[in-house]
Amino acid sequence: MKKGVFIVLEGPDRSGKSTQAALLRKWLEERGREVLVTREPGGTYLSEKIRKILLDPKSNIEPMTELFLYETSRVKHTLEKIIPALKAGKVIISDRYTLSTTAYQGYGRGLDLKTVETLNRIATLDLKPDLTIVFDMPDRIFSQRERLRSGRDRIERAPDAFRRRVNRAYKRLARRPGVARVDAGRSIDEIQAEVRALAAKALRG
Ligand SMILES: Nc1ncnc2c1ncn2[C@@H]1O[C@H](COP(=O)(O)OP(=O)(O)OP(=O)(O)O)[C@@H](O)[C@H]1O
Numbered sequence: 001m002k003k004g005v006f007i008v009l010e011g012p013d014r015s016g017k018s019t020q021a022a023l024l025r026k027w028l029e030e031r032g033r034e035v036l037v038t039r040e041p042g043g044t045y046l047s048e049k050i051r052k053i054l055l056d057p058k059s060n061i062e063p064m065t066e067l068f069l070y071e072t073s074r075v076k077h078t079l080e081k082i083i084p085a086l087k088a089g090k091v092i093i094s095d096r097y098t099l100s101t102t103a104y105q106g107y108g109r110g111l112d113l114k115t116v117e118t119l120n121r122i123a124t125l126d127l128k129p130d131l132t133i134v135f136d137m138p139d140r141i142f143s144q145r146e147r148l149r150s151g152r153d154r155i156e157r158a159p160d161a162f163r164r165r166v167n168r169a170y171k172r173l174a175r176r177p178g179v180a181r182v183d184a185g186r187s188i189d190e191i192q193a194e195v196r197a198l199a200a201k202a203l204r205g
Protein backbone atom coordinates (compact mmCIF):
# COMPACT_ATOMS: atom_id res chain seq x y z
CA MET A 1 0.00 0.00 0.00
CA LYS A 2 1.07 3.57 -0.62
CA LYS A 3 2.39 5.53 2.29
CA GLY A 4 -0.01 8.01 3.88
CA VAL A 5 1.00 11.66 3.55
CA PHE A 6 -0.32 14.50 5.67
CA ILE A 7 -0.44 17.94 4.07
CA VAL A 8 -1.76 21.05 5.84
CA LEU A 9 -2.83 24.29 4.17
CA GLU A 10 -2.59 27.34 6.38
CA GLY A 11 -3.00 31.09 6.14
CA PRO A 12 -5.30 33.99 6.98
CA ASP A 13 -9.00 34.10 6.12
CA ARG A 14 -9.60 34.15 2.34
CA SER A 15 -5.98 33.41 1.50
CA GLY A 16 -7.13 30.66 -0.90
CA LYS A 17 -6.80 27.51 1.23
CA SER A 18 -10.08 25.90 0.15
CA THR A 19 -9.57 26.85 -3.49
CA GLN A 20 -6.08 25.33 -3.53
CA ALA A 21 -7.18 22.23 -1.57
CA ALA A 22 -9.82 21.36 -4.18
CA LEU A 23 -7.37 21.82 -7.07
CA LEU A 24 -4.67 19.79 -5.35
CA ARG A 25 -7.12 16.98 -4.60
CA LYS A 26 -8.11 16.75 -8.28
CA TRP A 27 -4.48 16.68 -9.38
CA LEU A 28 -3.51 13.98 -6.88
CA GLU A 29 -6.54 11.84 -7.72
CA GLU A 30 -5.64 12.02 -11.40
CA ARG A 31 -2.28 10.60 -10.36
CA GLY A 32 -3.93 7.61 -8.69
CA ARG A 33 -3.77 8.73 -5.07
CA GLU A 34 -6.65 8.39 -2.66
CA VAL A 35 -7.22 11.80 -1.12
CA LEU A 36 -9.06 12.99 1.96
CA VAL A 37 -9.80 16.70 2.08
CA THR A 38 -10.81 17.83 5.53
CA ARG A 39 -10.87 20.99 7.60
CA GLU A 40 -10.38 22.44 11.03
CA PRO A 41 -12.30 23.20 13.01
CA GLY A 42 -14.59 20.48 11.72
CA GLY A 43 -14.23 17.30 9.75
CA THR A 44 -16.23 15.10 12.15
CA TYR A 45 -19.81 15.26 13.46
CA LEU A 46 -18.73 16.56 16.86
CA SER A 47 -16.07 18.90 15.47
CA GLU A 48 -18.52 20.48 12.99
CA LYS A 49 -20.84 21.21 15.94
CA ILE A 50 -17.95 22.92 17.74
CA ARG A 51 -17.14 24.82 14.53
CA LYS A 52 -20.68 26.23 14.49
CA ILE A 53 -20.29 27.48 18.07
CA LEU A 54 -16.91 29.03 17.28
CA LEU A 55 -18.03 30.85 14.12
CA ASP A 56 -21.45 31.99 15.36
CA PRO A 57 -21.35 35.80 15.75
CA LYS A 58 -23.80 35.41 18.65
CA SER A 59 -21.34 33.31 20.69
CA ASN A 60 -19.62 35.27 23.43
CA ILE A 61 -16.34 33.36 23.83
CA GLU A 62 -13.34 34.58 25.79
CA PRO A 63 -9.87 33.62 24.44
CA MET A 64 -9.13 30.69 26.78
CA THR A 65 -12.54 29.11 26.10
CA GLU A 66 -11.93 29.63 22.40
CA LEU A 67 -8.57 27.88 22.66
CA PHE A 68 -10.07 24.82 24.36
CA LEU A 69 -12.93 24.62 21.87
CA TYR A 70 -10.45 24.53 18.99
CA GLU A 71 -8.34 21.92 20.73
CA THR A 72 -11.37 19.78 21.61
CA SER A 73 -12.46 19.82 18.00
CA ARG A 74 -8.88 18.94 17.04
CA VAL A 75 -8.57 15.82 19.24
CA LYS A 76 -11.67 14.31 17.66
CA HIS A 77 -10.57 15.27 14.15
CA THR A 78 -7.11 13.79 14.64
CA LEU A 79 -8.40 10.52 16.11
CA GLU A 80 -11.37 10.02 13.84
CA LYS A 81 -10.18 11.42 10.53
CA ILE A 82 -6.44 11.98 10.16
CA ILE A 83 -4.94 8.94 11.84
CA PRO A 84 -7.25 6.37 10.14
CA ALA A 85 -6.69 8.00 6.72
CA LEU A 86 -2.93 7.96 7.23
CA LYS A 87 -3.09 4.28 8.16
CA ALA A 88 -5.12 3.62 5.00
CA GLY A 89 -2.33 5.17 2.88
CA LYS A 90 -4.30 8.24 1.81
CA VAL A 91 -3.07 11.74 1.14
CA ILE A 92 -4.74 13.99 3.69
CA ILE A 93 -5.20 17.64 2.85
CA SER A 94 -6.28 19.50 5.95
CA ASP A 95 -7.56 23.04 5.59
CA ARG A 96 -5.96 24.41 8.82
CA TYR A 97 -4.27 22.59 11.72
CA THR A 98 -2.16 23.55 14.74
CA LEU A 99 -0.46 26.57 13.15
CA SER A 100 -3.87 28.28 12.99
CA THR A 101 -4.21 28.07 16.76
CA THR A 102 -0.72 29.46 17.28
CA ALA A 103 -1.48 32.31 14.87
CA TYR A 104 -5.05 33.19 15.95
CA GLN A 105 -5.24 32.28 19.63
CA GLY A 106 -1.52 32.73 20.41
CA TYR A 107 -0.39 35.77 18.44
CA GLY A 108 -3.88 37.07 17.61
CA ARG A 109 -5.65 36.82 20.97
CA GLY A 110 -2.44 37.11 22.97
CA LEU A 111 -2.62 33.82 24.86
CA ASP A 112 0.62 32.39 26.21
CA LEU A 113 2.39 30.73 23.28
CA LYS A 114 3.81 27.90 25.36
CA THR A 115 0.33 27.01 26.61
CA VAL A 116 -1.02 27.06 23.07
CA GLU A 117 1.78 24.86 21.73
CA THR A 118 1.46 22.42 24.63
CA LEU A 119 -2.26 22.03 23.99
CA ASN A 120 -1.56 21.68 20.26
CA ARG A 121 0.73 18.76 20.99
CA ILE A 122 -1.73 17.10 23.35
CA ALA A 123 -4.68 17.53 20.98
CA THR A 124 -2.80 15.99 18.06
CA LEU A 125 -1.11 13.19 20.00
CA ASP A 126 2.01 14.91 18.67
CA LEU A 127 1.14 14.04 15.09
CA LYS A 128 3.12 16.36 12.81
CA PRO A 129 2.24 17.07 9.18
CA ASP A 130 4.66 15.96 6.44
CA LEU A 131 4.22 19.38 4.89
CA THR A 132 2.57 22.63 5.97
CA ILE A 133 2.01 25.32 3.35
CA VAL A 134 1.36 28.86 4.56
CA PHE A 135 -0.46 31.13 2.12
CA ASP A 136 1.06 34.46 2.92
CA MET A 137 -1.36 37.20 1.97
CA PRO A 138 -0.93 40.97 1.93
CA ASP A 139 -3.39 42.55 4.45
CA ARG A 140 -5.25 44.55 1.80
CA ILE A 141 -6.38 41.45 -0.10
CA PHE A 142 -8.82 40.35 2.63
CA SER A 143 -11.36 43.06 1.82
CA GLN A 144 -10.89 42.53 -1.94
CA ARG A 145 -11.96 38.90 -1.60
CA GLU A 146 -15.40 39.21 -0.09
CA ARG A 147 -17.23 35.99 0.53
CA LEU A 148 -20.01 35.22 -1.91
CA ARG A 149 -21.84 32.57 0.09
CA SER A 150 -22.42 34.21 3.50
CA GLY A 151 -21.67 37.14 5.76
CA ARG A 152 -18.67 37.45 8.02
CA ASP A 153 -18.36 34.82 10.73
CA ARG A 154 -17.32 35.56 14.34
CA ILE A 155 -13.59 35.33 13.60
CA GLU A 156 -13.84 37.42 10.42
CA ARG A 157 -15.63 40.14 12.39
CA ALA A 158 -12.61 40.62 14.64
CA PRO A 159 -10.97 44.06 14.38
CA ASP A 160 -8.36 44.82 11.71
CA ALA A 161 -5.61 44.94 14.35
CA PHE A 162 -6.34 41.29 15.18
CA ARG A 163 -6.17 40.36 11.50
CA ARG A 164 -2.84 42.14 11.13
CA ARG A 165 -1.39 40.30 14.15
CA VAL A 166 -2.51 36.99 12.64
CA ASN A 167 -1.00 37.85 9.24
CA ARG A 168 2.28 38.88 10.84
CA ALA A 169 2.29 35.66 12.86
CA TYR A 170 1.91 33.57 9.73
CA LYS A 171 4.92 35.29 8.16
CA ARG A 172 6.94 34.32 11.20
CA LEU A 173 5.56 30.78 11.44
CA ALA A 174 6.31 30.18 7.76
CA ARG A 175 10.01 30.18 8.67
CA ARG A 176 9.69 27.06 10.82
CA PRO A 177 11.15 23.76 9.65
CA GLY A 178 8.67 21.69 7.66
CA VAL A 179 6.72 24.81 6.70
CA ALA A 180 6.73 26.31 3.20
CA ARG A 181 5.65 29.87 2.42
CA VAL A 182 3.70 30.57 -0.73
CA ASP A 183 2.86 34.08 -1.91
CA ALA A 184 -0.95 34.09 -1.97
CA GLY A 185 -1.23 37.43 -3.77
CA ARG A 186 -0.81 35.84 -7.21
CA SER A 187 -3.17 34.04 -9.59
CA ILE A 188 -4.86 30.80 -8.55
CA ASP A 189 -2.93 28.89 -11.25
CA GLU A 190 0.47 30.27 -10.29
CA ILE A 191 -0.14 29.35 -6.67
CA GLN A 192 -1.39 25.88 -7.58
CA ALA A 193 1.76 25.19 -9.60
CA GLU A 194 3.86 25.89 -6.51
CA VAL A 195 1.52 23.87 -4.28
CA ARG A 196 1.78 20.86 -6.61
CA ALA A 197 5.57 21.02 -6.65
CA LEU A 198 5.68 21.11 -2.84
CA ALA A 199 3.15 18.27 -2.56
CA ALA A 200 5.05 16.15 -5.08
CA LYS A 201 8.21 16.58 -3.03
CA ALA A 202 6.40 15.58 0.17
CA LEU A 203 4.97 12.52 -1.58
CA ARG A 204 8.46 11.43 -2.61
CA GLY A 205 9.32 11.53 1.11
N1 LIG B 1 -5.25 33.61 -6.03
C1 LIG B 1 -6.47 34.16 -5.97
N2 LIG B 1 -6.71 35.30 -6.60
C2 LIG B 1 -7.95 35.90 -6.53
N3 LIG B 1 -9.00 35.40 -5.87
C3 LIG B 1 -8.81 34.25 -5.21
C4 LIG B 1 -7.54 33.56 -5.22
N4 LIG B 1 -7.66 32.45 -4.48
C5 LIG B 1 -8.92 32.43 -4.03
N5 LIG B 1 -9.63 33.50 -4.46
C6 LIG B 1 -11.02 33.85 -4.14
O1 LIG B 1 -10.99 34.42 -2.84
C7 LIG B 1 -12.07 33.93 -2.04
C8 LIG B 1 -11.49 33.17 -0.84
O2 LIG B 1 -10.84 31.96 -1.29
P1 LIG B 1 -10.92 30.63 -0.43
O3 LIG B 1 -12.32 30.40 0.03
O4 LIG B 1 -10.25 29.55 -1.20
O5 LIG B 1 -10.01 31.07 0.79
P2 LIG B 1 -9.88 30.37 2.22
O6 LIG B 1 -8.47 30.60 2.62
O7 LIG B 1 -10.37 28.98 2.16
O8 LIG B 1 -10.85 31.29 3.07
P3 LIG B 1 -11.53 30.96 4.49
O9 LIG B 1 -10.44 31.09 5.50
O10 LIG B 1 -12.54 32.07 4.63
O11 LIG B 1 -12.13 29.60 4.41
C9 LIG B 1 -12.90 33.06 -2.97
O12 LIG B 1 -13.93 33.87 -3.49
C10 LIG B 1 -11.93 32.64 -4.05
O13 LIG B 1 -12.57 32.37 -5.27
Ligand SMILES: [Mg+2]
Pocket residue numbers: 017018019095
Ligand atom coordinates in the same frame (compact mmCIF):
# COMPACT_ATOMS: atom_id res chain seq x y z
MG1 LIG C 1 -11.81 27.98 3.33
